[in-house]
Amino acid sequence: MERFALQLGPSTFGIFDTFETEEARKIHLTGKIAEALMANASTLLTKEPVIEQVDLIAIK
Numbered sequence: 001m002e003r004f005a006l007q008l009g010p011s012t013f014g015i016f017d018t019f020e021t022e023e024a025r026k027i028h029l030t031g032k033i034a035e036a037l038m039a040n041a042s043t044l045l046t047k048e049p050v051i052e053q054v055d056l057i058a059i060k
Helices: 022-029 032-039
Strands: 002-009 012-018
């Protein structure tokens, strides 16, 4: 897994994770850290997090 942090606007940020397999992604999204984040999202974040799956089509 690799993790990237990005800024989309003055106060909008994102985290981009990459995984070797679909199974690894599913394990990550259903693990204890993800569960804790979602349980505390309203305290930690101004909006509920949005989790989207994308296909990476190029890497340099």
